[in-house]
Amino acid sequence: MNIIETDIPGPLIIEPRVFGDARGFFMETWNEAGFRDAGLDFSFVQDNHSHSQKGVLRGLHFQNPGPQGKLVRVARGAVFDVAVDLRKSSAHFGKWTGVELSAANNRMFWVPEGFAHGFLTLSDDTDFLYKCTAPYAPQAEHTxxxxxxxxxIEWPVSDLDPIISDKDAFGLALADIPSFA
Structure with a gap:
């Protein structure tokens, strides 16, 4: 696999090895030993699957306490995926990084603990999959x-009117969120 650092320390773009031929393709999306050998020693406790139409914006979510690291990818469609550094001790506090993930580019994105996470769907019938390092804790979830x-954040919404849940519509400003140490 190819690991690409982003402009903020922590989040990583991961390009798995894809083996393709006339029948289609094969790729490993998770191999504990392979990731560990690459310096990415994660332990996951939960897998999630989100299905959305074009223009749906989900996030920016995080848990505190009980933060989640997330390994995210798209199995069908495309998203613009974003991580925001919420670690007060970080020189990059409040900064964001984003990447397009799609079924076509097969990229994955590692969003570490201490970051808010969200995405905007860029195509209809998008299937977004992610593994989490901690279980979902609704009492600790923030937006x-x-x-x-x-x-x-420079969301690519010029031709879209984002579709947002009530919860996400009432997200807090950076100055008001419970940030991490």
Whole structure:
């Protein structure tokens, strides 16, 4: 696999080896020993699957306490995926990084603990899959406002009117969220 660092320390773009021929393709999306050998020693406790139409914006979610690291990918369709650094001790606190993930590019994105995470679907019938390092804890879940100007995420929404849940519509500003040490 090929590991690409982002402009913020922590989140990583992972390009798995894809073996293709006239029949289609094969790739490993998770191999504990292979990831560990690459310096990525994760332990996952939960897998999730989200299905969305074009223009759905989910996030920016995080848990505190009980933060989750997430290994995310797209099995069908495409998303613009974002991680925001919420670690107060980080020189990159409040900064974001984003990557397009799609069934066509087979990329995965590692979002470490201490980051808010969200995505915007870029095509209809998008299937988004992710593995988590901690179980979902609704009492510890928080939402950072997807459009907080102090974070300044450049969502590719020029031709879209994002479809947002009530929970996500009432996300908090960066100054008001329970950040990490």
């Amino acid at each position: 950072l406002a997807w459009d907080d100007p102090s974070v300044g």
